[in-house]
Amino acid sequence: xxxxxxxxxxxxxLNGERxxxxxxxxxxxxxxxTLLGQAASAIRERKHPKKAVSFVIDRNIxxxxxxxxxxxxCAFYRGETDQDAYxxxxxxxxxxxxxTLAVGGTTVMIQGGLHPQLGLDYYLEMLRSIKERYDxxxxxxxxxxxxxxxxTSGLTLDEVLKQLQEAGLDSLPGGGAEILVNRVREKISPNxxxxxxxxxxxxxxxxxxxxxxxxxxxxHVETLEExxxxxxxxxxxxxxxxxxxxxxxxxxxxxxxxxxxxxxTGVDYLKTLAVSRIMLDNVPNIQASWVTQGARMGQVALSxxxxxxxxxxxxxxxVRAAGVTNRVPLEEIVRCIKDAGFxxxxxxxxxxxxxxx
Amino acid sequence: xxxxxxxxxxxxxxxxxxxxxxLTREDGIRLYHSNDxxxxxxxxxxxxxxxxxxxxxxxxxRHINHTNICENxxxxxxxxxxxxxxxxxxxxxxxxxxxxxxxxxxxxxxxxIVGGLHPELKLDYYQEMMRRVRRALPGVIIQSFTxxxxxxxxxxxxxxxxxxLKAMMDAGLDSLPGGGAEIFAPRVRxxxxxxxxxxxxxxxxxKAAHRLGMKTNSTMLYGHVxxxxxxxxxxxxxxxxxxxxxxxxxxxxxAFHPRNTQLETMKLSRxxxxxxxxxxxxxxxxxxNFDHIKGYWIMIGAKMAQVSLSFGVDDLDGTVVEEKxxxxxxxxxxQYMSKERLVKMIKAAGRYPVERDxxxxxxxxxx
Numbered sequence: 083x084x085x086x087x088x089x090x091x092x093x094x095x096l097n098g099e100r101x102x103x104x105x106x107x108x109x110x111x112x113x114x115x116t117l118l119g120q121a122a123s124a125i126r127e128r129k130h131p132k133k134a135v136s137f138v139i140d141r142n143i144x145x146x147x148x149x150x151x152x153x154x155x156c157a158f159y160r161g162e163t164d165q166d167a168y169x170x171x172x173x174x175x176x177x178x179x180x181x182t183l184a185v186g187g188t189t190v191m192i193q194g195g196l197h198p199q200l201g202l203d204y205y206l207e208m209l210r211s212i213k214e215r216y217d218x219x220x221x222x223x224x225x226x227x228x229x230x231x232x233x234t235s236g237l238t239l240d241e242v243l244k245q246l247q248e249a250g251l252d253s254l255p256g257g258g259a260e261i262l263v264n265r266v267r268e269k270i271s272p273n274x275x276x277x278x279x280x281x282x283x284x285x286x287x288x289x290x291x292x293x294x295x296x297x298x299x300x301x302h303v304e305t306l307e308e309x310x311x312x313x314x315x316x317x318x319x320x321x322x323x324x325x326x327x328x329x330x331x332x333x334x335x336x337x338x339x340x341x342x343x344x345x346x347t348g349v350d351y352l353k354t355l356a357v358s359r360i361m362l363d364n365v366p367n368i369q370a371s372w373v374t375q376g377a378r379m380g381q382v383a384l385s386x387x388x389x390x391x392x393x394x395x396x397x398x399x400x401v402r403a404a405g406v407t408n409r410v411p412l413e414e415i416v417r418c419i420k421d422a423g424f425x426x427x428x429x430x431x432x433x434x435x436x437x438x439x
Numbered sequence: 440x441x442x443x444x445x446x447x448x449x450x451x452x453x454x455x456x457x458x459x460x461x462l463t464r465e466d467g468i469r470l471y472h473s474n475d476x477x478x479x480x481x482x483x484x485x486x487x488x489x490x491x492x493x494x495x496x497x498x499x500x501r502h503i504n505h506t507n508i509c510e511n512x513x514x515x516x517x518x519x520x521x522x523x524x525x526x527x528x529x530x531x532x533x534x535x536x537x538x539x540x541x542x543x544x545x546x547x548x549x550x551x552i553v554g555g556l557h558p559e560l561k562l563d564y565y566q567e568m569m570r571r572v573r574r575a576l577p578g579v580i581i582q583s584f585t586x587x588x589x590x591x592x593x594x595x596x597x598x599x600x601x602x603x604l605k606a607m608m609d610a611g612l613d614s615l616p617g618g619g620a621e622i623f624a625p626r627v628r629x630x631x632x633x634x635x636x637x638x639x640x641x642x643x644x645x646k647a648a649h650r651l652g653m654k655t656n657s658t659m660l661y662g663h664v665x666x667x668x669x670x671x672x673x674x675x676x677x678x679x680x681x682x683x684x685x686x687x688x689x690x691x692x693x694a695f696h697p698r699n700t701q702l703e704t705m706k707l708s709r710x711x712x713x714x715x716x717x718x719x720x721x722x723x724x725x726x727x728n729f730d731h732i733k734g735y736w737i738m739i740g741a742k743m744a745q746v747s748l749s750f751g752v753d754d755l756d757g758t759v760v761e762e763k764x765x766x767x768x769x770x771x772x773x774q775y776m777s778k779e780r781l782v783k784m785i786k787a788a789g790r791y792p793v794e795r796d797x798x799x800x801x802x803x804x805x806x
Binding site: 112115116117120123178317344347348349350351352362374376377378380381382385414417418421422423 | 450476477478481482484512708709710711712713714715716739740741742743744745746749750782784786788789
C-alpha cells in the first residue's frame with residue numbers, strides 16, 4: 083500500500099473509526115515504524131490520558147509441567163514418566179503465595195499442564211485451600227485447562243466455571259490463544275482446543291462475571307492476515323461481553339521447542355503491538371512483554387501503544403524454558419517507566435490503581 | 440500525516456531540521472530532555488534518508504585482539520589486565536598471521552585489530568603485524584589501533600604522531616577505528632579512565648591521521664557517569680573536527696556495559712531503551728557533517744539494533760567474529776551474526792541491505 087493510502091487508514095484511526103482486516107494487514111506491512119507508533123500512541127493517550135503506566139505485582143506458579151497437549155512451540159511440558167516431571171506439593175504452593183504477599187503482591191497466576199491424573203476436584207480443592215488461608219487474587223487456568231476439566235469431569239463448561247468461581251477463581255489468564263485460527267493451531271498445537279473452544283470458555287467466564295485477558299503468540303507459521311484475524315476475533319467477542327481487560331501480544335520463543343525457527347524481530351514486535359492497539363479499539367489495556375522482549379524493548383513498547391508493563395513476575399518458568407531469561411526487578415520496571423516520561427502505578431488484576439510511584 | 444501529530448514541544452527544532460539548519464548545543468540538550476521519542480526518531484530518520492536513501496549498510500569483518508595486557512587499566516574496561524595476571528595473553532605474530540589466514544575463505548573486507556597498551560610490544564611488532572596481515576589477506580582493509588594505542592607508541596619511541604602513523608601506513612594500516620574516545624570531558628575521564636589520553640589528544644591523533652589521508656571512525660561510550668551536556672559537547676567536538684578535516688567515516692554510540700568493570704560497584708543503571716534510541720537519533724541530528732551513524736548490534740542486541748534503523752542509524756556494523764571487549768563486560772549478545780540473518784533483519788525493517796567495505800564502497804546489494 084502506498085504511503086498516501088496508509089495515511090488514509092491512519093486518518094480513519096484518528097477519527098475513531100474501526101479498521102477492517104485489509105486495513106490491519108496494510109498497517110502491519112507498512113515499513114514506517116515510527117508513524118505506526120505515533121498512531122498507536124495517539125490512541126493510547128485518548129484511552130489513558132493520565133500518562134500512567136501500570137503493572138501488577140504477582141507471581142506465576144506452575145502446578146505441574148506434565149501436559150498431554152505437547153504443543154510444538156512449547157519448551158515447558160514433560161511426559162508423565164519423565165524424570166523432571168512434577169506436581170507442585172501444597173506446602174510449596176503456600177510458600178510461594180506467602181513470598182508473593184510479603185513483597186506487596188496482590189495476585190497469583192496459577193497455570194500448568196493438562197495432567198491426566200488431575201481432575202476438577204484437584205483444582206477446586208487448590209482454590210479453596212488458598213482462599214481459606216490467604217487474601218489474594220487468583221488469576222488462573224487458561225481456556226485449554228478449563229476445557230480439559232470439562233472433558234474429564236463430564237460437566238458442562240458453564241458448570242465447571244461456576245464451580246471454579248465458587249471455589250475462589252477470580253479471573254482467567256489469556257493463555258493458550260496462540261493464533262486464533264485453526265489452520266495455524268493444527269500446525270503448532272494440534273492437540274489443543276480450537277479457537278472456537280478457546281473463545282467459548284472466555285465468553286462463558288465473562289458472562290459469569292469473571293474478567294480475562296487475551297494473548298497472542300505470533301511470529302511462527304501464521305500469516306499477517308491470520309494475526310489480524312486473531313485481533314478481529316477478540317474484538318468481536320469484546321463487543322459482546324466487554325470481559326477482556328487487556329491484550330498481550332508476545333513473540334514465539336523458539337529455543338528448546340520442536341517447532342524451532344527464529345523469533346520475531348524487534349521491528350515486527352513493535353509493529354504488531356502498535357497494530358494491536360489500533361485494531362482493538364474496545365480493549366482498554368495493551369501490555370508490553372518485557373519477559374519475551376527484554377527491558378529495553380519493553381520500555382520502547384510504551385511508545386508503540388502499550389500502557390501496561392504486565393506483571394513483575396517473581397517467578398516465570400514457561401518462557402524461561404524456551405531459553406529466554408529476562409529478569410527485571412521492580413525498581414528497574416519503575417525506573418524504565420519514569421525514564422520514558424510516564425508515571426509508574428501498581429494496579430490490581432482488574433486494573434484499579436493501588437499506588438503511584 | 441505530520442500535521443496530525445504536530446503538537447510536539449520540539450516544533451521549532453523540527454523546523455530547523457527540515458530546513459537543513461545546524462542544531463545548537465541547547466537544541467541537543469533539549470532533545471535529550473524530551474520524552475517525545477517518536478518525533479525525535481522521525482527527525483533523525485528524515486536526515487538519515489536525506490543522506491543514505493533507503494540503504495542500510497553492513498560489513499563482513501573479523502576482530503582480533505592481540506593482547507589484553509594494558510598499562511592504562513581503565514575503570515570502564517573489563518578486558519584489560521595487569522601484566523602479572525594469570526589470565527593475560529599476547530598473540531605472537533605467527534598466531535595473528537594464522538588467525539588472519541584462517542578467514543581467507545570468509546570473504547571479509549575488513550580486519551579490525553585493537554589491543555591493550557603493552558610496554559614490550561614496540562613499533563616493529565606492529566609494523567610486522569601489518570605486513571603479515573596484509574600478506575595473509577590481500578585486498579582486505581586493515582582498520583586497526585585506536586588513538587590511544589597510536590599515542591602510546593609515539594611516547595614509547597619518542598616519535599611524533601605523524602611519524603608513527605606514517606610508519607604504520609607504510610606497513611599496511613588503512614584506517615583507525617574510533618575506540619578510546621569515551622566521553623571527552625576531563626571530569627568524566629578522571630572517573631572512568633584516569634590514565635587514558637585526554638579527549639584533546641584523541642582528537643589530535645585523528646586529525647593527524649586525516650591529514651595523512653586516512654579515514655577514521657569515532658565513538659562515544661555513554662551511560663555511565665557523564666551528563667547530557669557532556670554527551671552533547673562530545674558530539675560537538677567531533678563535529679568541529681569534521682568541519683575541518685572531513686576525515687570521519689562514521690559515528691558509533693556505544694552503550695556502556697558495567698559488568699566486570701571497576702565501575703560495577705557504583706551500581707550504575709543500564710541504559711534504557713529510550714536512552715539508546717534517543718542517543719542514536721540525537722547524534723544523527725547533531726552530526727550533520729557525518730555521513731553515517733552506526734548501530735553496533737553487538738552492544739545492544741539484534742532487536743534494538745534493527746529498531747535503531749528507524750531512529751537515524753544507517754549501518755549495523757558487521758558479522759563480527761571473536762569480539763572480546765564488549766563480551767568481557769557482559770554484553771549478552773551473540774558473538775557472530777550470519778550475513779543471511781543481518782540481511783533478513785534489514786529487509787524486515789523495510790531497508791535495502793548493502794554490504795560495504797570500511798570506506799563505504801559498495802561490495803554487494805539487494806541480496
